[in-house]
Amino acid sequence: MATEYGQGYGNGFGFPEGAGRRRERVPAGLRAPFSARSWREFGYVLLSLPISIVLFTYAVTMVSLGAGLLVTFLGIPVLAAALAGCRGFGALERTRARGLLGLDVAEPEPLRMRKQGVMGWMGAVLKSGASWRALLYAVLQFPWAVFSFVVAVNVWAFGWALLTYPLWFWVFPAYLGQDGISLVSDETHQIYLNNPFEITVTALVGLLFTLATPWIVRALTMVDRLLVHGLLGPTRLATRVVELESDRGVVVDTAAADLRRIERDLHDGAQARLVALAMDLGLAKEKLAEDPEAAARMVDEAHGEVKTALQELRDLARGIHPAVLTDRGLDAALSAVASRCAVPVEVQVDLAERPVAAIEGIAYFTVSELLQNISKHSRATWAAVDVWRVENRLMLQVADNGVGGAGVSGGSGLAGLTERLDAVDGILVVDSPVGGPTRVTAELPWRG
Missing domain, CATH: 3.30.565.10 (Histidine kinase-like ATPase, C-terminal domain)
Known part of the structure; x- marks a missing residue:
């Protein structure tokens, strides 16, 4: 095996060789509220609430129904259907995480059916750890989705509302009969944000919240990443088994390739020389009586071939495992x-x-x-x-x-x-x- 050093050009980062990265003029903290990643993560949080409601309702209803029917045979297929549905939702969640969070999670270990038919499928679903982890995800993701939705939407709305306050503060005196946003309003004190200084400070506070919102949402989605990766992906043991199966295939292929190389080297090298040597010695034997000098020359040439064949065998042995x-x-x-x-x-x-x-x-x-x-x-x-x-x-x-x-x-x-x-x-x-x-x-x- 030989790698040509003229190939494999590039700087390893997906850019053509010699091309520099474009220097960003705006700091990442200021770009974050408008970046596509931030909006994808915010969209993920928004979608999590309705999806988690459907998933939680399905999981709790089906599992409760199946558990209640376990006194009869109907409980087993209902539980199997509940777990199978959770696995299907899990595939949807992996796809959503891949598209919006950029989290690529492999599929969990497949069902191992020892028997064919419906009974074998139900047994495989009920015995699969991936099925129960998907059910656990359905239960845990719902309260987290509610919390992250409330936090993200409120922080996002509060930040943008305060940031744009200079554009809409006129609504209060025009339609609500007050001078601006009320900080304190009781029988003795009334404080409104209505002068230019207070309006500017309000917008600056909104700017801080707006700049912080993408990082808050990103922190919230980190928990979602952990849930998806830990509960909807393969376990470490299953991943290790897949790696070992792949490595075993590589070892088998490598051993087979080495055997073919040794066979080819023997056939094209030492074996061919030994066959030619046997033919030369046979001719020398025939000429020994009638032309001793020619026979001696042929034996001398055969002696050289023997040395060459021995050297090739030594090289071959060194290539297998050097002494x-x-x-x-x-x-x-x-x-x-x-x-x-x-x-x-x-x-x-x-x-x-x-x-x-x-x-x-x-x-x-x-x-x-x-x-x-x-x-x-x-x-x-x-x-x-x-x-x-x-x-x-x-x-x-x-x-x-x-x-x-x-x-x-x-x-x-x-x-x-x-x-x-x-x-x-x-x-x-x-x-x-x-x-x-x-x-x-x-x-x-x-x-x-």
Whole structure:
């Protein structure tokens, strides 16, 4: 696998290389009341009240009915229908959160039906933790939706009303028979906001409330994010199971690819040379009696082929698992790899003990492939390999002063390397701006 260092251009933020971010002239605090995000979040809060009323009413009614009918068989299908409806509302809420809050929550674990038919479906719904979490969401979201709706609407209305007070204060003397907004009005005192100073102060107070409203609404929606993510998404255990299933597939695919590579190398390399060697020795045997000199030349050529075949077998064995890695560890093995690199490589390994063989092998082949990329594509004149341990993690870093531009785009060697490390809970981070330098950092579990 090899990544071409001329590809993967870009600065990693979705902007073309060389294009700077547009400098905002208005501070974020002043832009917030008019930003699309603030209005989407406010719309989410407004929609939460009617949706939560419908959801709460449905959930409480159906669950109460199902619980009351449990003395008969009808209670079970009613409860199953209640939970299924809550799951359907949960899908709607995930979609709403994705569209208005930008919160992308994966679907919870699917129903696991052990039996086919209606009975199997009801049993799966009732046994599913995701169904009960959706019911809990229906119960908890209603009081929170009422609270957030009241707070958001009142703060929003109060702020804009005070901010625009200079535009409509004339309504009070014209239609209500008073001078302005009444602060105090009793038998002895009457204080109205009606002079220019008081009107200006009122508008400034409204401005403060208006500027604070988006952040208050955002704080309210943080609770909604927690509810949606915690109750309507997959559990950590389910997410971990999915990750392990995916990692297992990567491991199986990687092992199959390695076996195909070994078979191809044997077939095209050592096996082909050994077949040719057997034919040459057969011809030499036939010529031994009639032309000893020609037979001797053929045997000498066959001897050279044997050396070449042995070297190819050694290289193949080294590619499977080098003996120096087993015998002497990462320091000696990486030094041997570095000596075969096309550019000078400085190797520094700071390990007091060795990790388990599997992690050690992955670390070796990770560095080996990165150095191979440097030899083929980087046009570097210098490279460095650093290996050290941080608590229970094995850290690898390979750097060079080449042309840069490396990336983990789909189909590249670094993408495949990322998948391999991810299969063992490892991480690969690539920092390779166009023009260089390139720095690739890998993190693996220690498992010593």
